Amino acid sequence: MLHTLSRIALAGVVSMAVSTANAAPExxxxxxxxxxxxxxxxxxxxxxxxxxxxxxxxxxxxxxxxxxxxxxxxxxxxxxxxxxxxxxxxxxxxxxxxxxxxxxxxxxxMEAREDWWFPEYMKEKCPGLPDWKALKKCGAAFATPDTAPKGRYLGGPSTWGGYDEERVEALGLPFEVIHAGTDAAMFAELKSAYERKAPIILWIYTPHWAPIKYKGEFVEFPAYEAACYEDPAWGVNKEMKYDCAKPRxxxxxxxxxxxxxxxxxxxxxxxxxxxxxxxxxxxxxxxxxxxxxxxxxxxxxxxxxxxxxxxxxxx
CATH class of the missing domain: 3.40.190.10 (Periplasmic binding protein-like II)
Known part of the structure; x- marks a missing residue:
């Protein structure tokens, strides 16, 4: 009798466990x-x-x-x-x-940061980095035949937003924003440039493997505040918004x-x-x-x- 009751009790426990594990979704x-x-x-x-x-x-x-x-x-x-x-x-x-x-x-x-990033070797070609003001003097160091004499900034796909065109205009940077077609294409271009030590500055974000694999730095723009995106009078350009870093x-x-x-x-x-x-x-x-x-x-x-x-x- 005790063995029978034990088997019944065990069966009930197993049945409940199976029922819980396989509970029907709502x-x-x-x-x-x-x-x-x-x-x-x-x-x-x-x-x-x-x-x-x-x-x-x-x-x-x-x-x-x-x-x-x-x-x-x-x-x-x-x-x-x-x-x-x-x-x-x-x-x-x-x-x-x-x-x-x-x-x-x-x-x-996860905590996000995404902004302009450059390989460490670009400091030799653009002294003063990571301060954003250095970019005002050395856009040509980042130029390509399609953008010269302006520098080329490789932005993320246009669907990502980010206000990079507005940032370039508001801060008076001699750069043209070129959007990558895909996330994969953007990082493929970084890999190619880094291996050749070719000029590149682009949108990098974390969490991601790129800042772990490649040695470089984010550009230090004026620190983001909500007013930067809302009030033209805020910041270094008193007539335009987005004259700051992207938020974190x-x-x-x-x-x-x-x-x-x-x-x-x-x-x-x-x-x-x-x-x-x-x-x-x-x-x-x-x-x-x-x-x-x-x-x-x-x-x-x-x-x-x-x-x-x-x-x-x-x-």
Whole structure:
């Protein structure tokens, strides 16, 4: 009798455990995660997606314009934006939150910096760097046949925003802004220039592998303040905005405001999701340098780091 009762009790425990592990999601509709056009965001999207799948949710990945994606989120056509950088999208995020259709669910744990960056060897050709004023005198050191006598600044894809054209004009820099077609193309050009010690100055961001792999510095522009982007009278140019560095700050996670009600468990997973700059930079290097697929790198991280993400999944 005791053995029988023990077997019944054990069966009940196993049954409850299986039931909890395979609990049906609150809705079978797909949670739509945005895919933007840089490696780190693609990794964040797929890591989040893999964890949600482990928790039983249906996941769909949707390519989306970085700044325009909030309109789709506001209507529920998109569910999750895993990386919203305070450096370039804070205004767009705040505006979306004010409509009531989008919710900022907190920091991803990563801290963003993105601005003009140059290899260390360019200091010989442009004395005075990293002070931005040095650029006013040595634009020609960064020139290409297409931009000479002006210097060439390689910006990110135009969808990233960033106000680089406005910054050049406001600070009177003798540079022409050329936008890379893709994130991958931008860093391929950096690799080529660095190996040849050719002139280059470009948009670099962290978290990323580039500032780890290559020796260089960010240009030190006048420190960002909100007034720089709002009040022309602020700063060195009293008639124009954007005469300062880009802002720094958290990388936020944003969701459709109806997510908590429709998928409460998934909502909690997204809120709990945390990463760090170093880990993301290392994962991005596996994609961009070693040539591994984003999906494979994300799945490998999820497989090997269950103790990290498992607490995010509430029973």
């Amino acid at each position: 809705s079978k509709d797909p949670i739509k995660i945005t895919l933007n056009d840089w490696t780190g965001e693609l990794l964040s999207a797929h890591i989040m997606g893999e964890i949600l799948k482990k928790a039983g949710y249906n996941v769909e990945y949707v390519p989306a314009d970085y700044l325009a994606q909030f309109s789709g989120m506001g209507t529920g056509d998109l569910t999750v934006a895993p990386e919203v950088w305070a450096t370039t999208a804070q205004e767009a995020l705040d505006a979306a939150v004010k409509t009531g259709g989008v919710e900022n669910v907190g920091s991803s744990g 700050g958290p990388i936020w996670k944003a969701v459709w405001s109806g997510m908590q009600k429709k998928w409460p468990g998934a909502y909690e997973i997204i809120k709990e999701y945390k990463f760090d700059n170093q880990t993301m930079g290392e994962l991005a290097a596996r994609v961009d340098i070693e040539g591994q697929k984003v999906e494979d790198v994300a799945a490998d991280w999820v497989s090997k780091n269950e103790p990290t993400w498992k607490p995010w999944v509430k029973p």
